[in-house]
Amino acid sequence: MNPVDALIDALPGGRVLTDRDVIDSYARDQTYLEPGEPLCAVVAQTRDEVAATLRWASEHRVPVVPRGAGTGLAGGATAVEGCVMLSLARMTAIRELSPADEIAVVEPGVITADLDRAAREHGLMYAPDPSSYEISTIGGNLATNAGGLRCVRYGVTRDSTLGLEVVLADGRVLNTGRRTMKGVTGYDLTGLFVGSEGTLGVITAATLRLRRAPSVPPITIAAEFPSPRAAGDAVAAIVAAGCRPLLLELMDRGTLEAIDAWKNIGLEPQVRAMLIAQAEGDRPEEAALMERLCEQNGAGFVAVSGTPEETAELIGLRRLAYSAKERLGACLVEDVCVPRSALPAMITFIEEAAARHDARICTVAHAGDGNLHPVFIFDRGLPEPPPGVWAAADEVFRAALDLGGTLTGEHGVGLLKRRWLGLEAGPVVTEVQQGIKRVFDPLGILNPGKAI
């Protein structure tokens, strides 16, 4: 029997998709990367269907590329030649939400913001909020250890993950972690799967930590700066003063122009960067301090939001940043992260690299974490970024590492950053990671060629 027929036999009707156009719609993420041609796609609805698919894949040595919503920015969910695209997007149940224990048990296809909304009904929240949270899935967030705006305060996805149900490459089910706040029985397998980009197993359920939502609406500040460097200095000052903002985001002129061109925000010519900061609603003195520190570092105009609507609008603009840039051309998105004190230096370097290579770079940053997204914009007609963009990107990666930073703060390595991996991970790390990969996936069928 042809392998695909065997798979169709092994699953309930309608799970295996073989129509070329349909499959193609599962083959890409948000990068420009050209996918390989998948054999078929599977849209799983239960853990057992995932297990059956993986048993089949092991038997037939077919590569498996897990996929959530395909919003990834690193090529993690990009099809490899002859693979099955395994979509978890239909596993959308929130199985349990316990206000008493402040946890939720969810399936991987749950949209991030849906979980947050469900938690809010109980005065809780799901903290990790990538800008994509209205479209990304929890499974994708877990597999990339996604960050977001609120992470400066509440940590990344791993910090909200207590336990996982994972299907291994051979179809066996592994349960990791726990429902409790603490636990040290055995090795931290939960943490190992978070951020593993679908290369160690397929996540079919997660026990997540919820947090108490602030009861008073936050105070939001938007400060305009004459240079990104000045905004970076303000960030460093805010951190050094011991403020604990709920979020602290930076946008450069290019980003603001892209948003202005789309949404007409009335951007003034002298504004070269904007900082958005949020303090807890019952900490007006912290909001005032952040405002003062912005002014001391050269902010021309500082607006303090009054109403929740104004706040939502401001944060909404920030969340549009990426889509606004996409309107300008194809995007190569970097995700470097540096020690927070190095933020101003990194910003300056990015500007210089752009100038040196005549590359168009717009930068947004989860500034409170030192995590920058320089977005290189290039002609959509080109099959891949032109040499000037690669040269600038390369310099930015190296500068981040020189400053004590890392290649990727939250998007993952995927396919896109593999060529730089050797700069950060030495030979011992590489060998150890490959050893771990072999423990979980001895045949190498899970998302081959990605992440490590």
Next chain:
Amino acid sequence: MNPVDALIDALPGGRVLTDRDVIDSYARDQTYLEPGEPLCAVVAQTRDEVAATLRWASEHRVPVVPRGAGTGLAGGATAVEGCVMLSLARMTAIRELSPADEIAVVEPGVITADLDRAAREHGLMYAPDPSSYEISTIGGNLATNAGGLRCVRYGVTRDSTLGLEVVLADGRVLNTGRRTMKGVTGYDLTGLFVGSEGTLGVITAATLRLRRAPSVPPITIAAEFPSPRAAGDAVAAIVAAGCRPLLLELMDRGTLEAIDAWKNIGLEPQVRAMLIAQAEGDRPEEAALMERLCEQNGAGFVAVSGTPEETAELIGLRRLAYSAKERLGACLVEDVCVPRSALPAMITFIEEAAARHDARICTVAHAGDGNLHPVFIFDRGLPEPPPGVWAAADEVFRAALDLGGTLTGEHGVGLLKRRWLGLEAGPVVTEVQQGIKRVFDPLGILNPGKAI
């Protein structure tokens, strides 16, 4: 050449200890467990000495038991027959402390409280504070993923660990993690080593996250209850009300009596349990709410500390709890952790188990995390706990698991809890963990027979 002579040759003078009495003083931790007889002890002063020791151990197939201060409560640092006890206690440098980046780079022998004190000089703190923090080492804390009083607010040791330098079993050096707040390059090796109890590698340096120390002294509450169950209910109410205490500790009557017998705290007969809670100094309304919730759940008397001195005294008493019990006899310390809503049920179960088996159990709990330490006290003359203690301990473990909990919240599995491991970790987990162990330690020389 005799293997020990080869080791002496491979290291600077004075590092290898062969005097039987001296070696014996390195062979135990705080458990009653009888150690095997070590071949020798090594007191390493540098990473390269650790590497040389491990290369030698690999060559001669000698088991290596890493050791910090030996304050462990699970037998993790208990000598195995014919091993080398590798002490990291002399590697005590704080190599770097960066207030701007809020990180420290330290050697494993640094005493936990010493790092905290060094950080306080810059308005920062090192959050994880096991009760043993004046005597335990950072290396031991990392290897056990130690918790502590402040963990209810700031998380456990893993949550403060950004990167590690580890010497592998064959002497190679592995650098994991980063200096940045976020990072997803490759698998989370840092998290894997934290809590691995010396079975995957020897930690020779760590990059740790510091946190801003509260600028206002906290408000501390001590509430006396007519039953531990009532105190447990108060904890559940405090959590459910959305309070975010800086610490939330529970002591039962037995514990209070032990402290009273030693320090004469004037314990009244009707007091069956005490809760110590702490709110931020600038959140008096939260302190008042916690006070009210204690009263509503039956607290007879609630004291609110005025001065930092009073607070220090109160917390000091809590930190004495274990030593006070040791004065009463030999101790078997459990460390179960349950979902927070299950705390009252767990407390009740422990009391019943004690009565059923006529076992003397005193319980303290990091109650805000659902982490309980029932301490079984038995006759110091006995070589190991009598059958009634084992029977009660066994029931407590099983009850914790039935309540959705775990065997060990913070002390680790070590030797002591291995016989129950199978109840919590299924066969797939066990196989995967053994696979990981083989990646790092193919000869099985690192702390064999512990943890997994």
